[in-house]
Amino acid sequence: MEKNVVILDIDYVTYENKPVIRLFSKDKDKNIVLLDDSFEPYLYVAPKDNVKKCQEQILDTLEGVHIEEVIKKDFQVEKTFLKVTFLNPQELAKNRDALRDLDQVDHIREHDIPFYRRYLIDRDVIPMTEVKACGEKIDSFLNLDSKKHDLEIIKLTKPLERVGDDLQDFRILSFDLEVRNPHGMPNSEVDEIIMIGVASNFGINQVISTKTNSEDRDDFVNQVASEKEMIETFIDIVKKSNVDIIVGYNSDNFDFPYLKDRAKSHGIDLDLGMDDSNIKFIRRGFANAASFKGLIHVDLYLVMRRYMTLERYTLERVYYELFGEEKVDVPGEHIWEYWDSDSTQLDDLFDYSLDDVVSTLKIAQQTLPLNLELTRIVGQPLFDLSRMATGQQAEWFLVKEAYFDNEVVPNKPGGSNFTIRAAEEDNEGGYVKEPEIGLHENLVQFDFRSLYPSIIISKNISPDMLVVGDVENREDYNISPEHDLKFKKNPKGFIPSVISKILNERFKIKKAMKASVDPTEKKTLDVQQQAIKRLANTMYGIYGFPRFRWYSYECAKAITSWGRQYIKRAMKKAEDYGFYAIYADTDGFYAKYKK
DNA sequence: AGGTTCCGGGG
DNA sequence: GTGTACGGAACCT
Numbered sequence: 001m002e003k004n005v006v007i008l009d010i011d012y013v014t015y016e017n018k019p020v021i022r023l024f025s026k027d028k029d030k031n032i033v034l035l036d037d038s039f040e041p042y043l044y045v046a047p048k049d050n051v052k053k054c055q056e057q058i059l060d061t062l063e064g065v066h067i068e069e070v071i072k073k074d075f076q077v078e079k080t081f082l083k084v085t086f087l088n089p090q091e092l093a094k095n096r097d098a099l100r101d102l103d104q105v106d107h108i109r110e111h112d113i114p115f116y117r118r119y120l121i122d123r124d125v126i127p128m129t130e131v132k133a134c135g136e137k138i139d140s141f142l143n144l145d146s147k148k149h150d151l152e153i154i155k156l157t158k159p160l161e162r163v164g165d166d167l168q169d170f171r172i173l174s175f176d177l178e179v180r181n182p183h184g185m186p187n188s189e190v191d192e193i194i195m196i197g198v199a200s201n202f203g204i205n206q207v208i209s210t211k212t213n214s215e216d217r218d219d220f221v222n223q224v225a226s227e228k229e230m231i232e233t234f235i236d237i238v239k240k241s242n243v244d245i246i247v248g249y250n251s252d253n254f255d256f257p258y259l260k261d262r263a264k265s266h267g268i269d270l271d272l273g274m275d276d277s278n279i280k281f282i283r284r285g286f287a288n289a290a291s292f293k294g295l296i297h298v299d300l301y302l303v304m305r306r307y308m309t310l311e312r313y314t315l316e317r318v319y320y321e322l323f324g325e326e327k328v329d330v331p332g333e334h335i336w337e338y339w340d341s342d343s344t345q346l347d348d349l350f351d352y353s354l355d356d357v358v359s360t361l362k363i364a365q366q367t368l369p370l371n372l373e374l375t376r377i378v379g380q381p382l383f384d385l386s387r388m389a390t391g392q393q394a395e396w397f398l399v400k401e402a403y404f405d406n407e408v409v410p411n412k413p414g415g416s417n418f419t420i421r422a423a424e425e426d427n428e429g430g431y432v433k434e435p436e437i438g439l440h441e442n443l444v445q446f447d448f449r450s451l452y453p454s455i456i457i458s459k460n461i462s463p464d465m466l467v468v469g470d471v472e473n474r475e476d477y478n479i480s481p482e483h484d485l486k487f488k489k490n491p492k493g494f495i496p497s498v499i500s501k502i503l504n505e506r507f508k509i510k511k512a513m514k515a516s517v518d519p520t521e522k523k524t525l526d527v528q529q530q531a532i533k534r535l536a537n538t539m540y541g542i543y544g545f546p547r548f549r550w551y552s553y554e555c556a557k558a559i560t561s562w563g564r565q566y567i568k569r570a571m572k573k574a575e576d577y578g579f580y581a582i583y584a585d586t587d588g589f590y591a592k593y594k595k
Numbered sequence: 596a597g598g599t600t601c602c603g604g605g606g
Numbered sequence: 607g608t609g610t611a612c613g614g615a616a617c618c619t
Contacts, residue, residue: 011607012607041608042608043608086608088608089607089608090607090608091608092608093607093608093609094608096608110608111608112608112609113608114607114608114609115607115608116607117608118608176605177605177606178606179605179606180606181606184606185605185606186605186606191606248605249604249605250603250604250605251605252604253603253604253605254604254605254606255605258605258606282607282609283607283609283610283611284609284611285610285611285612286611286612287611287612299604301603301604301605302604305603305604312603312604313603313604314604314605315604315605330606332605332606333606335606336606389612
């Protein structure tokens, strides 16, 4: 059978010792899980000097691996690697260290790319877009049961085909808890949930509670008998509404952990997964992320911290910044008093609860389009992408581009490598001329368009083009104004070529945007070009950040040193025409016309 | 100057 | 989950 579906989420399970990729998807009216058992985990081995000997040693040491000799580019230089394929990801993880330590092995590469990400990259599958699936329908697979979970299960017989890059419409639901907290920040062991606010882009706007508001107020309260029933009602709404994306504000760290604890105390499972599986908290560094199979949870707090620069990121502050309106406010420490009061204060608390969840939905509608575009460009799941720093988004984008360029990805710096990188002096940044104090008139503003991306492209600044030591023909190199850093003029470096590619794409989109007469299309194109701009601007940052795969202190230094040269030159030139700069920063300045 | 601890959001 | 992890301000020594 053939079917067009939209992919929401991905994971894998191990079945009979083999990995099976599961793509949680949907079509117009049904949830669909695609199964693909045709993909195997692998890594690359760089042999020391003798490829054959290395291959023999690996085969002698490890059981059940398959080895293939491949030519891959490493910083643009073609080299022979051994592609070592394992039975399953667990085997790869278990044997990675032993492999690295073999005396015929120089080093290993691409050994730390999560299996589902590898699948998305290698199979060119883009989350949140439409694909054509060919396969056979099956009734069940492991814990998945098509009847019990009301979904279709399709075992793929052919690779997925891209149908189009068009972004789909998604069903978005926001939620928010209010808790009775007589002693400061609530404690889920003792403090009950008093309200659950729910809003959606498909008509739901309500507050579930054990109390209700006055008759003269708008009727948005869904009154139930107990806290247990509140939680059950919430779960029921989410499940019945076929939600694609569930959003909250700080829901990774507050709402979902709290809801889970309270549900547990009533013997309820927070089983919102497409397969009725439970909520799962994924440890990501210092914080947790709340996740469900096939239901994308986006915590907008994390998204907003990247989306705009503010001194604080409270829901109130972010909402004000985006929409210029004040929110209904109830001071946190008084919530329990409002709840206990049974008067207009209780009504106000209901209004506050609804306002919070409606604002959260509005913020989601405002910001998700950009994140969906980034998902499409970066090629990783929205759940992951919404929690990545922009530098990580850029890095995963480069990992994907490297695959299509037949480049082996550099390893992440580990241990001593990282310490060396981190110990390097801070790079001198852009040129800043402190503003001259006073009220100035007759000012002109001047700025470079994408200064750093342009420098990277025009000077071919890329770690694979950097040459250390003396060179014969200096004219074959772009040489930085300070530090004598030399970059080959040819061929085009990996990162400059990626940036030119996406900037060309942006140029085309901007052109189409100007030509378009349909306001919806215009808006969509605008979001697309913004997403690309963000990604292009991040590329400078990745050179200067010690944890990145393409980290290069030299590249970072070269970019800023050319940057300083360009802006100073421009200021000088402006002065020749009678413009005196009163303030400058990195890629632009304000100047006063003296005449 | 250099190292260590604390904090964000949420109620 | 092919796990190991932020970044700036405030506060010590």
